[in-house]
Amino acid sequence: MNLKKIWLVSLTVVLLTATYFTSGCTSTTNPPSITATTGLAITASTGTAGGNYSPRNIAAVWIENSSGQFVKSLAVYAAKEKSYLTHWQSASKSNTTDAATGATRSSYSAISVTWDGTDTSGTEVADGTYIVCMELTDKNGTGNYSTFNFTKGTAEETLTPTAVPSFSNITIKWMPL
Numbered sequence: 001m002n003l004k005k006i007w008l009v010s011l012t013v014v015l016l017t018a019t020y021f022t023s024g025c026t027s028t029t030n031p032p033s034i035t036a037t038t039g040l041a042i043t044a045s046t047g048t049a050g051g052n053y054s055p056r057n058i059a060a061v062w063i064e065n066s067s068g069q070f071v072k073s074l075a076v077y078a079a080k081e082k083s084y085l086t087h088w089q090s091a092s093k094s095n096t097t098d099a100a101t102g103a104t105r106s107s108y109s110a111i112s113v114t115w116d117g118t119d120t121s122g123t124e125v126a127d128g129t130y131i132v133c134m135e136l137t138d139k140n141g142t143g144n145y146s147t148f149n150f151t152k153g154t155a156e157e158t159l160t161p162t163a164v165p166s167f168s169n170i171t172i173k174w175m176p177l
Helices: 003-021 080-084 086-092
Strands: 039-046 058-065 070-077 100-102 110-115 128-137 144-152 157-159 167-175
Touching: 039 058, 039 128, 058 080, 058 086, 058 110, 070 086, 070 110, 080 086, 086 128, 128 167, 144 157, 144 167
Parallel strands: 070 100
Antiparallel strands: 039 110, 039 167, 058 070, 058 128, 128 144, 157 167
């Protein structure tokens, strides 16, 4: 085999291995939709927070329990600017265990993440009411922050909240584990 073929085979193996071993949550920036066979699936389109860096933006999606205690980050897209995700910083103390992470986003697009019902230690959390938190900013300052309650339990639940600043076309779907 020539060097180019070896490189392509190696890259394919790495990508397949990474796909196979990814668990907890996944994310893409522009999917048509996302469906979890079990657990929570969240999709939302992002939009401006009115900042001077638009369309560049940073965003975070995470889970809190009904008492407002941090459970797990699902996605954090920010490089050095994480400090401007003030709600996420306060809740998570910058914890990105098992979260999809990436650089500052160059444009507004869809965010899609899943959650397997576990906390940062990998332990399944109890059934009950949980909160999906979303934050986005495109400036050197706090941007838009919204929360949505859902029930983790034995029944399927699909929510389609109305658009909020910086987030539209929101779908939150729980499929029992």
